[in-house]
Amino acid sequence: MTEINLDNLEDFIRGTAILGTGGGGDPYIGSLMLKQELDKCGSIQLIDPKDASDDLFAVSVACMGAPTVFVEKIPNTQTAIEGMRRAEKELGRKFNAVIPLEAGGLNATLPLAVAARLGLPLVDGDGMGRAFPEFQMTTFNFCGVKCAPFVMSDDFGNTVVIDTEDAARAEAYGRPVCVKMGGIAQIASYAMTGQEIRTCTVPRTVSLALEIGRAVREARVKGEQNAAEALISYFETSNPPRFSRLLFDGKVEDVIRESADGWVRGQVSLANDTGNKMEIPFQNEFSRARLDGKTVAINPDLIMILDRETGEAITTETLRYGQRVRVLGVASVPIMRTPEALKVIGPRAFGLDEDFCALENIAWNGSD
């Protein structure tokens, strides 16, 4: 049985930052939050979704807001717990587990801090298999879990409960409230039974973050492979194995970034020594990579930008001119590529006017 503890915390955090695909905020904050809890409780037990018993009743806890805000206004574990308690009051039932909504960024860490503080187990899986910017963009939603009660809590003891069958509407109603809450809100939503956990989850993504973080660290220690190469090797034998590809090796030439309406939106432009260009737009997370004008990876597949020297993830809010980076594309898992899934997390959901094409099916001539 896998657990998260002080010994593997740094690997886990590194992995969540990489799975954040540009979003999810500064991993250092998540690391501090979780260390504080692990200092007290020692470890957090993980439950593989396939082993979820029928009597499990899990809640997803997450922050809403732009990651640019999270670095100044830090997510609060107690506020998250208050939202969870409010959801229990609505449902008339206590939660006995916590499930992450996202596999990447701070929202991959916050559920562990909550689970640790309450002594609850954590489901080793999530609803995105990465990070996405909106609350309807989850397997939980398109596999049939109800988002309501969608409970928002702020740091002043106030809560907002949104009751709707439509997760996109919960997102639409909730986002401007989040802005009014100071740019960050804690969300408790998608209450799930054991049966739903078994069927509506991207499985083993907490372990995945741990293993990704370990692979990058070991590559750095050994010095035989760079982080991108190490991750490509890792994904060949991950559970399940996944196709991945080095998309670009170059430097940041330009970043356009705006924090508005509760998100950070923009685009990063990269160039290499042989004159190739890559453009990657983002809404909290990277949504498409185009090489010399041609799409080479697109949502919901994962696009990761790694620091060329350290292999650490570079998030959208820390992108800056001159950074040397490697861009990695990783195939998303099948549950994220169904027709139902693509309606919610496919390119058009991000305003990109093209259809999804799986990373492994995109013709590839290299970037130089």
Added chain:
Amino acid sequence: MTEINLDNLEDFIRGTAILGTGGGGDPYIGSLMLKQELDKCGSIQLIDPKDASDDLFAVSVACMGAPTVFVEKIPNTQTAIEGMRRAEKELGRKFNAVIPLEAGGLNATLPLAVAARLGLPLVDGDGMGRAFPEFQMTTFNFCGVKCAPFVMSDDFGNTVVIDTEDAARAEAYGRPVCVKMGGIAQIASYAMTGQEIRTCTVPRTVSLALEIGRAVREARVKGEQNAAEALISYFETSNPPRFSRLLFDGKVEDVIRESADGWVRGQVSLANDTGNKMEIPFQNEFSRARLDGKTVAINPDLIMILDRETGEAITTETLRYGQRVRVLGVASVPIMRTPEALKVIGPRAFGLDEDFCALENIAWNGSD
């Protein structure tokens, strides 16, 4: 005992439009809504706040949004009732009366439609004594009634429940949700006991609307006084009597108006034949009248713009170039002028950089 029925409906509606002080939307819509209910139930019984028994438990129902939207997206009685039911669920107690939040505009009518459909009595009083643009701007709030649960409902069966001790925060969190709900939301809030109804209400404002509407109609029929003169005469003997003054007689020269953020904001400029000018800014309702640059009436006192021929109220969204109008100032009642009240409904709450001065204390040299 006063009642509202089909015979006095038109007088009542006319009066609510005048008490709307520019806000509250098209009275014709309220008239149709209420006629539909009165056709079925016959009449609505009114309870004078001083006679409210301890076992009364009333809810305030109101629309949130810009009146410019209400004329296209009409308030829905059933949606209001759904919000009320949600509030009952939160409180674990059924309501046995309805209390208006506002004395003016559609929000003075909607509570009657709800009371009529449910067969509940209506409190003959309200929380504003006129109309105001924000939900914390009420005697209920500054006299100590809790706004929570602040329940918002839309026409698609969705609800948003805001739990906060701070009415201004409920307004701040709710307003952008209202925008996302299509520019209009039904609100159930300020659940009140009989004791609170007796002490936190502007009394007899439903009767007041009725009597104002009657005074204007009778003036028109008799032709002896214009509507403004008739109202000044009426206020001399109303219960309680109130100071009032004709502030201007002229025509509309200019209107600036913008519907944004869930309100309609702007300013109307008037002129008369002798070259005097009056400027009246508004946020849903008129907030200040300045004659040749000098303030002659200011919130929370009431500023009414009446059509010179018919005596009907002109609302901010129907103001247009060339209208011939009379502007009337009416003193607000003492509960609206306490230091606590002025913090919430005084000039500075509307961004006006001056202190309140009571209408009757403002030196007056006339407008020509």
